[in-house]
Amino acid sequence: MLPEKLQQYMPDFSMRFDLRFFVIGSALPLLLLVLAFTTGLLNTQKVIESRINNLDKVVIEPRIPLAEQEEIATASYDEQETHNTAESHEEAKNDVTKSLYYRSGNYVLPRVTAEGDTVFKEFSLSNVYPAADEMRRVDGKIAIIFIDAGAYPALLRQAQKELPNVFSYAFTPYIKDISAHIDPNYENWLMFLTQPEDFPYSDRGPLALSNEQTQESWQAALEQSIGRTKNIVGLAGYPAAKFLTTDTSREFTSAFLAKAGLGYIHGDIAPDQVSKFSSDIPMGQADLVIDSVADQNDIALKLRALERIALDSGSAIAYAHLYPETIETLKKWIVDIGSRNIQLTTASQLVK
DSSP, rough: OOOOHHHTSOOOOOHHHHEEEEEEHHHHHHHHHHHHHHHHHHHHHHHHHHHHOOOOOOOOOOOOOHHHHHHHHTOOHHHHHTTTTHHHHHHOOHHHHHHHHEEEEEEEEOOTTOOOOOHHHHOOOOOSSOOOOGOOOOSSSEEEEEEEEEEHHHHHHHHHSOOOSSSSSEEEEOOHHHHOOOOTTTTTEEEBOOTTTTTTOOOOOOOOOTTTTHHHHHHHHHHHHTTTTOOOEEEOOOOSSSGGSSSSHHHHHHHHHHHTTTTEEEEEOHHHHHHOOOOTTTEEEEOOTSSSOOOHHHHHHHHHHHHHHHHHSSOOOEEEOOOHHHHHHHHHHHHGGGGGGGGEEGGGGOOO
């Protein structure tokens, strides 16, 4: 204990410590906030770098789980054959049908026969609705293709039960047991999986073709897509596809389709580029998607727009999804379509 006289000259440490604690206590939350913000930035940067380094692995919105996509992407034709029906065995007796296919490794691929027969000619259906004898005259023809068919089996069955078989169906290759879903009483297409414009935010899975791949990769992916089933008349391309924007990709696709004898519905190829495809390929263009918004009123407006295109140009092709709203709207729409001098037909009848 210091003498009282000396204590008066000593600094007041208690006050200083109190002040220091006050300053530190006030600054601590701010320091913690800065530290958390910095840590968050670093973590965000790591996530971004990780995504950039793994762009080829990103699958943002697959309709079918990635694991199942990978399984389907490597499935052979023989694995699908176990699910074929009696109709398939009857088909095997048809020499013309048998000659339309050849085996390539694990897959059975379509081809043009020596006589010039193709799967497009063999499996195209010339269905019309209403029937020709019910029409006063036809001013426009419309074809509607349900895309990504098979991803929702219950809705596929509903559409086939409640709508006439004039509607066409384009199946996603990622369906397990795809042969079991394809009904020869309908016109069947297969989706042409390609890299979308907004890749990698949207991705169509391991069988999608991209401009960064080699032609060998394109060939392998297409063989895996089409080599697991029959009764396919052609490929249906998505709108806003980035893939067919180069001469190399267009030349490859044209050669593949011509050799396979397949038709092709394209989403948005520029008119001056269409002429670069082989004249042997039956081609058509999808004019619009009627249910970008799954709302019955919006779909009805799109159908009116589709009618105007058909009446102005003679024909129109539209894509649709197997949404409950779409099925219900189409059921109402077809009731009096003949009164407007419009006839529904299958997609193959509107390609050239």
